[in-house]
Amino acid sequence: MRFEHKDILDIESLSLQDISMILDTAEGMKEISKRPVKKVPTLRGKTIVLFFQEPSTRTKSSFDIAAKRLSADSISLSKSSSSIVKGETLIDTARTLEAMNPDIIVLRHGSSGAPHLIAKRVNASVINAGDGIHAHPTQALLDLMSVKERKGKIEGLKVSIIGDISHSRVARSNILGFTKMGATVTVSAPKTMIPKGIEALGCRVAPDIDSCIDNADVVMMLRIQKERQGSILFPTEREYAALFGLNTERLKKAKPDAIIMHPGPLNRGVEISNEVADGNNSVILDQVTNGVALRMALFYLLAGGSRNADTI
Amino acid sequence: MLIRFKGARIVDPGNMDEEQDLLVKNGLVHALIPPTAEDPEPEVKTIDVTGMILVPGLIDLHVHLREPGHEYKETIESGLRAAAKGGFTGVCPMPNTHPVNDNAQVTQFIVNRAKEIGLSRVYPVGAISLGLKGTTISEYSDMKQAGMVAISDDGRPVEDSSVIRRAMEYASGLGLPVISHSEDLSLASGGSMNEGTVATRLGLKGIPNAAESIMVMRDIAIAELTGARLHIAHVSCEESVDAIRHGKERGVRVTCETAPHYFTLTDQAVADYDTHAKMNPPLRTETDRLAIIKGLEDGTIDMIATDHAPHSKLEKEVEFDSALFGIIGLETSLSLSLKLVQDGVITMETLVEKMSRNPAAFLGMDNRLIPGNVADITVIDPERCHVIDPATFVSKSRNTPFSGMEVKGDVFLTMVQGGIVFQRS
Known part of the structure; x- marks a missing residue:
């Protein structure tokens, strides 16, 4: 089987077979990071541009490390170091980058659809590292990888996602990813954080956290953005924690072996208690580890894999 | 100079919906005559609009x-x-x-x-x-x-x-x-x-x-x-x-x-x-x-x-x-x-x-197609099929979601105060 995609823009455009292939490839990549010399020559001579227009530490470092472990040359551009601050349009910036012949452009952008806008106009592969509140496909893929690793499968699992669904690209991509792989997804949050028509993505909306995590195999907590406190979305962190925070007591509703996920960074004591975040069922750090392998797999499939045969 | 629109169906709401020939003179609607009628004057510019619809x-x-x-x-x-x-x-x-x-x-x-x-x-x-x-x-x-x-x-x-x-x-x-x-x-x-x-x-x-x-x-x-x-x-x-x-x-x-x-x-x-x-x-x-x-x-x-x-x-x-x-x-x-x-x-x-x-x-205007009213007229070709193509627009901008859409019916002629401001060639 060949991986035929030029870009990774969202989960919707990936088939079940594509996702399985990505996860299998990522599984194989994990071992490289455990070697004393954590580097293979696979993408030597390939250029990867990390173009982050929004602040990011973990996602950007994860992509950067992934590129370096495959021997690709990665360069970073941020909003302040690019000509965007000089008034250049996104398309012009992308075309300028394109003129330097990169193989892959990784884009993080505050506007939904921004990666789609440039993908149509450049020959390089474009990987969406998060666009607005639309999609974060690499996060969803690494989450699928982490669940599959612990549970051995995804199909038939009951997944709960709790938090600000309205403003979460992670939630959207995970709802689509998990349902595509045969899991059932239930979401819950204050009504101010549930966007209209979210059920059309394939999930169910539960009225409260208890019914949401009832009998769940996977409980995914989303970060509550502190700056939204006191806005019209929720009154205080205190009230949010009381209604939708995950603690040991509440977690008893889920299956005993339910795993706990969080895309980070954590607000301990708000959406998740210390005990739960650091407990045995937490896979939060596995997610980070798998993130590197997953991104290595995507680089490999897009720039050096079956499209341009070369082995690890 | 008299202009005669020949052969159109005139659709003028509340006034008429029938085949008549409309005459324009000095920027005004001059008269409406049956399609079979002779030209009332020797100097007539006839515009053949047979099968088309003439409207205010x-x-x-x-x-x-x-x-x-x-x-x-x-x-x-x-x-x-x-x-x-x-x-x-x-x-x-x-x-x-x-x-x-x-x-x-x-x-x-x-x-x-x-x-x-x-x-x-x-x-x-x-x-x-x-x-x-x-x-x-x-x-x-x-x-x-x-x-x-x-x-x-x-x-x-x-x-x-x-x-x-x-x-x-x-x-x-x-x-x-x-x-x-x-x-x-x-x-x-x-x-x-x-x-x-x-x-x-x-x-x-x-x-x-x-x-x-x-x-x-x-x-x-x-x-x-x-x-x-x-x-x-x-x-x-x-x-x-x-x-x-x-x-x-x-x-x-x-x-x-x-x-x-x-x-x-x-x-x-x-x-x-x-x-x-x-x-x-x-x-x-x-x-x-x-x-x-x-x-x-x-x-x-x-x-x-x-x-x-x-x-x-x-x-x-x-x-x-x-x-x-x-x-x-x-x-x-x-x-x-x-x-x-x-x-x-x-x-x-x-x-x-x-x-x-x-x-x-x-706007407080009487635009009925009756003699004495200003000749502001649109002639529609109801049968013309075409694909909307922004490249043909005369507007300076091209921002339309309808590019490539197949449509039927289009403007044939636009007349303002007796003067032709657009005519499809």
Whole structure:
């Protein structure tokens, strides 16, 4: 089987077979990071541009490390170091980058659809590292990888996602990813954080956290953005924690072996208690580890894999 | 010189719907004679329009000509060229130019410029408030003397209810109607498309129907309070149609318009972040689209306007949420609206009411095709099938979501005061 995609823009455009292939490839990549010399020559001579227009530490470092472990040359551009601050349009910036012949452009952008806008106009592969509140496909893929690793499968699992669904690209991509792989997804949050028509993505909306995590195999907590406190979305962190925070007591509703996920960074004591975040069922750090392998797999499939045969 | 339109079906609502030959002389409708009749004079220029439909000139109550100030998007000249090509003998440019048309000097500039160009007629709409800021009302009387026909802060609502109340009172004393851009800015805040399933999937902030209908309801209530003539611009959703229907039933002096995109497309057209499907109010759901058609059918919606809003690539080839709202419509409106007739939703006569007779009446004009009236005429070729191609547009801008759409029926000829301003070769 060949991986035929030029870009990774969202989960919707990936088939079940594509996702399985990505996860299998990522599984194989994990071992490289455990070697004393954590580097293979696979993408030597390939250029990867990390173009982050929004602040990011973990996602950007994860992509950067992934590129370096495959021997690709990665360069970073941020909003302040690019000509965007000089008034250049996104398309012009992308075309300028394109003129330097990169193989892959990784884009993080505050506007939904921004990666789609440039993908149509450049020959390089474009990987969406998060666009607005639309999609974060690499996060969803690494989450699928982490669940599959612990549970051995995804199909038939009951997944709960709790938090600000309205403003979460992670939630959207995970709802689509998990349902595509045969899991059932239930979401819950204050009504101010549930966007209209979210059920059309394939999930169910539960009225409260208890019914949401009832009998769940996977409980995914989303970060509550502190700056939204006191806005019209929720009154205080205190009230949010009381209604939708995950603690040991509440977690008893889920299956005993339910795993706990969080895309980070954590607000301990708000959406998740210390005990739960650091407990045995937490896979939060596995997610980070798998993130590197997953991104290595995507680089490999897009720039050096079956499209341009070369082995690890 | 006498001009004879030969062989057309003349559709003039309330006056006639039959095959007659129309004669034009000295800029006026001269006479109507049977197709078999001899030429009444020796010197006659005959235009063969057999199989076509001749109607009173179309009038678009809602356009943006962008001059003064944004000439890179459109000029009065390019906009009027597009109007003539679209079959419009008259257009009403909105006041959100730069500077804003909130004083008689700007009104006069637009009127004079249009006269120099000499294509379609221009009936400027002036600003309700100075600088469209929604606080101080403009000099309506001065602007009216310069040629202004109505007031609107189009592009923005007048947020303060006491200001719109005073504006309606003051305008009604001068016999001027008020055109409402109905939008609750706090509900619409930050939104870039219709709120709903598609917006949720695309991760775009939505604008709910209520952001529009709540202001439609407010302005109808204030029109009722003041007795002013109110016109609701670009109606896009079911709740607004219901509110207007209800207002009319109660006897409020309210009229309204919709635009072809609201009865042709839904928010699905945004599909892959197509900024050419971004306008304000946004494309709604199928339920709303059908409600708009129902409103056109039952007479709740009086007019079809375009909200012709030219933007350059600078404003459209960008991230969806950064793109400016608006699409052009002058050169596609008639073809898209004719589909309503082809689908049997409304008759040809009703279409002519909505695109010509009702806007004319709104402006206080008698545009019936009777001897002595000014010869502002549109000839429609109902059979011409074509694919909408922005490359053929004469507007300076190309921002249309209808590129590639197959349509049937088009403008054949546009005549203003007896002069041909457009004729398809």
